[in-house]
Amino acid sequence: xxxxxxxxxxxxxxxxxxxxxxxxxxxxxxxxxxxxxxxxxxxxxxxxxxxxxxxxxxxxxxxxxxxxxxxxxxxxxxxxxxxxxxxxxxxxxxxxxxxxxxxxxxxxxxxxxxxxxxxxxxxxxxxxxxxxxxxxxxxxxxxxxxxxxxxxxxxxxxxxxxxxxxxxxxxxxxxxxxxxxxxxxxxxxxxxxxxxxxxxxxxxxxxxxxxxxxxxxxxxxxxxxxxxxxxxxxxxxxxxxxxxxxxxxxxxxxxxxxxxxxxxxxxxxxxxxxxxxxxxxxxxxxxxxxxxxxxxxxxxxxxxxxxxxxxxxxxxxxxxxxxxxxxxxxxxxxxxxxxxxxxxxxxxxxx
Numbered sequence: 506x507x508x509x510x511x512x513x514x515x516x517x518x519x520x521x522x523x524x525x526x527x528x529x530x531x532x533x534x535x536x537x538x539x540x541x542x543x544x545x546x547x548x549x550x551x552x553x554x555x556x557x558x559x560x561x562x563x564x565x566x567x568x569x570x571x572x573x574x575x576x577x578x579x580x581x582x583x584x585x586x587x588x589x590x591x592x593x594x595x596x597x598x599x600x601x602x603x604x605x606x607x608x609x610x611x612x613x614x615x616x617x618x619x620x621x622x623x624x625x626x627x628x629x630x631x632x633x634x635x636x637x638x639x640x641x642x643x644x645x646x647x648x649x650x651x652x653x654x655x656x657x658x659x660x661x662x663x664x665x666x667x668x669x670x671x672x673x674x675x676x677x678x679x680x681x682x683x684x685x686x687x688x689x690x691x692x693x694x695x696x697x698x699x700x701x702x703x704x705x706x707x708x709x710x711x712x713x714x715x716x717x718x719x720x721x722x723x724x725x726x727x728x729x730x731x732x733x734x735x736x737x738x739x740x741x742x743x744x745x746x747x748x749x750x751x752x753x754x755x756x757x758x759x760x761x762x763x764x765x766x767x768x769x770x771x772x773x774x775x776x777x778x779x780x781x782x783x784x785x786x787x788x789x790x791x792x793x794x795x796x797x798x799x800x801x802x803x804x805x806x807x808x809x810x811x812x813x814x815x816x817x818x819x820x821x822x823x824x825x826x827x828x829x830x831x832x833x834x835x836x837x838x839x840x841x842x843x844x845x846x847x848x849x850x851x852x853x854x855x856x
């Protein structure tokens with residue numbers, strides 16, 4: 506049941522904040538729910554992006570796979586029901602050992618196959634071993650930003666219902682993490698408060714390919730989870746950072762390529778257009794909020810009407826209603842936070 510609060514001016518901002526708070530717990534509990542997919546019918550498709558970089562796709566997120574003489578590095582692992590199919594697709598490409606799994610976030614379609622694919626690999630070991638030394642090389646290393654581990658191992662609310670063997674084994678807590686693998690620098694960067702509070706992007710520097718997880722989606726409006734620390738502004742900043750890392754091939758198709766969380770591989774022009782869409786929609790909805798409009802009134806105004814044909818999903822987070830609601834709540838929350846800071850600053854000055 507939907508509750509609409511029709512209050513003018515500043516009260517509308519407070520109403521939006523209350524709606525956001527009321528939905529937070531519900532959103533968190535639904536985060537790891539599986540969609541209605543007939544996994545038996547899903548086929549894993551493989552696309553060669555560069556000589557040693559491949560994109561695997563089926564249902565849910567895309568996977569990136571780097572192959573070389575050192576072994577195999579995998580970015581994200583699909584749903585658990587697709588893990589064996591994904592592993593079979595990897596084995597069609599190479600029988601080298603799987604050494605690393607990198608998770609770009611903690612959503613089920615990105616981490617669900619961790620345990621299966623980890624067991625099929627072996628770690629390049631060089632550190633301390635807490636148990637029997639014979640266990641040192643068992644399974645591929647799982648790398649992520651530390652909050653992925655926090656979400657997956659949380660006792661309540663955000664738990665992914667995945668076994669401990671599916672949790673990250675190597676985390677970083679600020680900035681990023683660098684690997685040198687298959688004669689290539691692999692740079693893993695954290696992008697704060699983007700789709701979630703735990704997003705990473707993975708830059709294969711020599712191949713000039715970036716796997717960006719859910720920080721860019723080629724198919725629909727973005728899935729930004731406000732209840733788990735994501736934000737519209739953080740998402741746009743992440744898009745800007747990715748664009749700054751890319752180099753277009755002048756006058757023709759090519760240059761740096763992106764493997765998005767969902768949809769086809771893309772070039773610089775695609776993400777520039779996407780970022781522009783987000784900035785324009787943000788400006789439009791902010792103008793409506795400044796006029797004192799409620800969420801219901803903003804939805805009725807259809808501020809995304811010229812983008813819906815390209816980006817609106819028929820269901821899920823990427824629908825027009827969900828996207829506009831997310832933008833509205835994100836802006837209302839940011840405005841309330843700014844007002845609180847200003848009030849706090851004024852009180853300190855008076856003191």
